[in-house]
Amino acid sequence: MSETVDVSGHPDGDLSEPPRDRDVIRRARIDESCRGPVLFFVLTAVVWLLVGTVLAIVASVKMHSPEFLADWEPLTFGRVRPAHLNTVIYGWSSLAGMGVLLWLQARLCRAPLRFHRLLYAVGILWNLAVAAGTIALLTTHFNSVEWLEFPVWTAALLGVGFVGVMAVSLDLFRRRTKHHIFVSQWYLFGAVFWFPILYVLANLMIHLGMATGVAQGTANWWFAHNVLGIWFTPIGLAAAYYFIPKVLGRPIHSYYLSLLGFWTLALFYNWAGTHHLIGGPLPVWLTTVGTVASMMMFIPVITVAINHHMTMVGHFEKLKFSPTLRFIVFGAMSYTLVSVQGSLMALRNVNETTHFTHYTVAHAHLGMYAFFTMAMFGAIYYMLPRLLGREWPSATLIRVHFWCTGTGIFLYFTGLSWGGWRQGEMMNHDTVDFLAIVDYLIPFLWSRSFAGILMTVGHVAFAILLWKMWRGGQADAQGPTQFPARQPLTERPDDGDVADDGAGDAQQGESP
Amino acid sequence: MNRTFVLLAGVLLTVASSYVGLVVIPEWQLDPLEPVEAPDGTMQPQQPAGSVAEGRQIYSELGCIYCHTQQVRPEGFGVDQARGWGDRQTHPVDHIHDQPHLLGTMRTGPDLANIAVRQPSRTWHHLHLFDPETTSPGSIMPPYRFLYDRVPRDGGDPPEDALDLPDEFDDPDYWWVPTDRAEALVDYLLSLDHSYPIDDER
Numbered sequence: 001m002s003e004t005v006d007v008s009g010h011p012d013g014d015l016s017e018p019p020r021d022r023d024v025i026r027r028a029r030i031d032e033s034c035r036g037p038v039l040f041f042v043l044t045a046v047v048w049l050l051v052g053t054v055l056a057i058v059a060s061v062k063m064h065s066p067e068f069l070a071d072w073e074p075l076t077f078g079r080v081r082p083a084h085l086n087t088v089i090y091g092w093s094s095l096a097g098m099g100v101l102l103w104l105q106a107r108l109c110r111a112p113l114r115f116h117r118l119l120y121a122v123g124i125l126w127n128l129a130v131a132a133g134t135i136a137l138l139t140t141h142f143n144s145v146e147w148l149e150f151p152v153w154t155a156a157l158l159g160v161g162f163v164g165v166m167a168v169s170l171d172l173f174r175r176r177t178k179h180h181i182f183v184s185q186w187y188l189f190g191a192v193f194w195f196p197i198l199y200v201l202a203n204l205m206i207h208l209g210m211a212t213g214v215a216q217g218t219a220n221w222w223f224a225h226n227v228l229g230i231w232f233t234p235i236g237l238a239a240a241y242y243f244i245p246k247v248l249g250r251p252i253h254s255y256y257l258s259l260l261g262f263w264t265l266a267l268f269y270n271w272a273g274t275h276h277l278i279g280g281p282l283p284v285w286l287t288t289v290g291t292v293a294s295m296m297m298f299i300p301v302i303t304v305a306i307n308h309h310m311t312m313v314g315h316f317e318k319l320k321f322s323p324t325l326r327f328i329v330f331g332a333m334s335y336t337l338v339s340v341q342g343s344l345m346a347l348r349n350v351n352e353t354t355h356f357t358h359y360t361v362a363h364a365h366l367g368m369y370a371f372f373t374m375a376m377f378g379a380i381y382y383m384l385p386r387l388l389g390r391e392w393p394s395a396t397l398i399r400v401h402f403w404c405t406g407t408g409i410f411l412y413f414t415g416l417s418w419g420g421w422r423q424g425e426m427m428n429h430d431t432v433d434f435l436a437i438v439d440y441l442i443p444f445l446w447s448r449s450f451a452g453i454l455m456t457v458g459h460v461a462f463a464i465l466l467w468k469m470w471r472g473g474q475a476d477a478q479g480p481t482q483f484p485a486r487q488p489l490t491e492r493p494d495d496g497d498v499a500d501d502g503a504g505d506a507q508q509g510e511s512p
Numbered sequence: 513m514n515r516t517f518v519l520l521a522g523v524l525l526t527v528a529s530s531y532v533g534l535v536v537i538p539e540w541q542l543d544p545l546e547p548v549e550a551p552d553g554t555m556q557p558q559q560p561a562g563s564v565a566e567g568r569q570i571y572s573e574l575g576c577i578y579c580h581t582q583q584v585r586p587e588g589f590g591v592d593q594a595r596g597w598g599d600r601q602t603h604p605v606d607h608i609h610d611q612p613h614l615l616g617t618m619r620t621g622p623d624l625a626n627i628a629v630r631q632p633s634r635t636w637h638h639l640h641l642f643d644p645e646t647t648s649p650g651s652i653m654p655p656y657r658f659l660y661d662r663v664p665r666d667g668g669d670p671p672e673d674a675l676d677l678p679d680e681f682d683d684p685d686y687w688w689v690p691t692d693r694a695e696a697l698v699d700y701l702l703s704l705d706h707s708y709p710i711d712d713e714r
Contacts, residue, residue: 063652270529
């Protein structure tokens with residue numbers, strides 16, 4: 001990798017070189033054009049990941065030990081919980097998502113990233129707005145509308161900032177050097193339109209009072225479900241669709257399946273949000289629409305699952321070596337699981353039990369963490385060596401990161417799903433005293449705190465890795481950092497993590 | 513170019529259709545709803561005003577919705593009504609004044625749509641907010657002591673509104689007195705009564 005960065009002084013590369021080397025040079029030049037802004041988005045995102053993790057632990061401990069930090073209002077549960085959600089959504093996930101989106105789009109358009117100053121301004125604005133919004137949640141009046149708790153003026157700053165990312169991303173798209181649009185590009189193209197539309201309209205409807213009462217509830221869940229489905233999910237899927245073929249060095253199984261997956265996702269995810277209000281005071285047709293759309297989501301989900309699985313078949317042993325692949329495949333499998341689970345939870349007779357319980361909380365973390373966050377980790381493991389021109393400093397720390405976050409989210413999910421399901425069953429038997437349910441749940445709430453500590457250890461390992469990488473990394477590495485560490489060059493898979501000289505970016509399959 | 517146009521049109525149309533379907537049409541369908549006349553002659557629900565409106569804001573900013581819903585599910589779907597959380601399913605009319613809505617999605621604690629019917633006592637609410645274990649042993653609700661002022665005991669009579677805490681929660685050196693915020697929050701909780709009948713013709 002490091003040798004490819006040196007050639008950036010040759011504006012057009014050496015045309016006498018074989019095409020394969022020209023591809024390497026072209027990619028290196030694009031990576032270099034992304035370096036500053038993408039690093040800024042990714043590194044500040046990880047700061048928010050750490051802040052959000054601390055808030056998560058505080059909120060989690062308060063649930064089983066309510067006297068913990070109880071006497072200072074800014075740290076009361078009802079303020080810390082939305083502060084956790086908003087820092088991990090708008091801080092970590094959105095900033096990391098934008099960084100990955102810009103880099104992927106530049107790579108796939110084969111066009112260098114421009115407008116650096118604009119992107120820095122957006123990055124700084126976005127960070128300040130998330131900080132101001134979080135402080136507002138902890139200290140001032142705020143409206144507890146889930147996923148939209150930030151005061152409307154902070155939301156306005158986020159919206160204005162996003163226009164910059166949207167413009168730069170579309171500029172890349174306009175300058176793409178191949179007429180063909182790769183699968184990942186469909187998702188990224190959709191995401192940059194969907195997020196601002198959702199965010200602006202939802203804020204207008206709810207915080208500026210254009211909708212009231214129950215209609216505000218449907219606006220709330222139209223947004224909160226869609227921000228997952230047509231903002232984070234497309235970025236996570238774009239990353240999976242890019243990195244799985246990339247690391248394996250083989251094309252995606254079927255271009256047509258991925259098109260089907262994209263359009264059915266766009267069509268059905270949009271209508272699924274009202275399943276969050278089943279049994280609520282709504283006209284029945286509204287929740288029925290949500291249930292039907294949730295069932296239809298089986299189409300894009302199964303499509304994506306088949307496509308990813310068929311691409312991976314016969315190559316699972318590469319998970320042993322490649323950090324990127326390991327995180328991305330963990331994320332992609334979780335996507336299938338969380339989507340199937342989500343569709344089932346929209347069925348009335350399942351929802352009757354799971355609604356209003358920790359089962360839903362577990363489900364939300366399976367989506368935002370096991371799928372999206374793990375996919376972003378995988379993307380960062382691939383991007384950073386190319387952006388910085390050095391290798392990850394420690395395979396051991398990467399291993400700590402993977403196993404702590406992986407087992408952490410597994411424990412989190414199983415504990416709260418089990419406890420949450422029983423919670424729902426007991427709640428639906430009026431002979432069970434409510435406080436008996438509270439009492440039953442306490443060990444499961446402890447298991448969540450324990451899982452949270454494991455995930456925290458993973459995040460700290462990741463932060464240390466990033467810090468060391470930023471400070472120098474393995475500038476003189478003989479090869480990519482993989483599991484198991486320090487493998488002799490000859491034993492590495494030839495198309496592994498950092499050996500970026502396989503086929504080009506066209507592995508997402510061409511349409512004929 | 514063609515392909516980009518199809519992509520752009522599809523991206524915009526899918527989200528626009530769901531916006532119209534799940535946001536605009538419900539607002540249009542529910543906006544004309546009016547308060548109904550209760551058996552006692554009052555119009556219900558009432559627009560929160562004064563300390564009730566203040567209390568509603570405090571309910572929102574202390575994040576009560578993250579553990580308490582304000583919606584009673586219909587008969588045959590859960591046992592909300594058998595638990596005594598209400599005698600009927602909540603109706604869109606019950607929420608016409610809600611800004612922001614406080615429907616909630618989590619029941620770490622019980623539903624509060626009719627908490628004023630279940631717990632009409634002001635004293636109960638103050639004790640419960642001050643420390644939930646005073647009234648509900650085993651509760652994991654956070655204590656809201658920060659909504660109460662500590663007044664040193666000087667040997668004289670307690671302040672008129674001092675909390676009458678059970679012995680094991682009593683502090684020999686201080687009285688605890690509700691702040692205006694605590695009073696407003698309790699005013700709001702005591703306004704949560706959706707027991708008036710509604711002709712359901714949805």
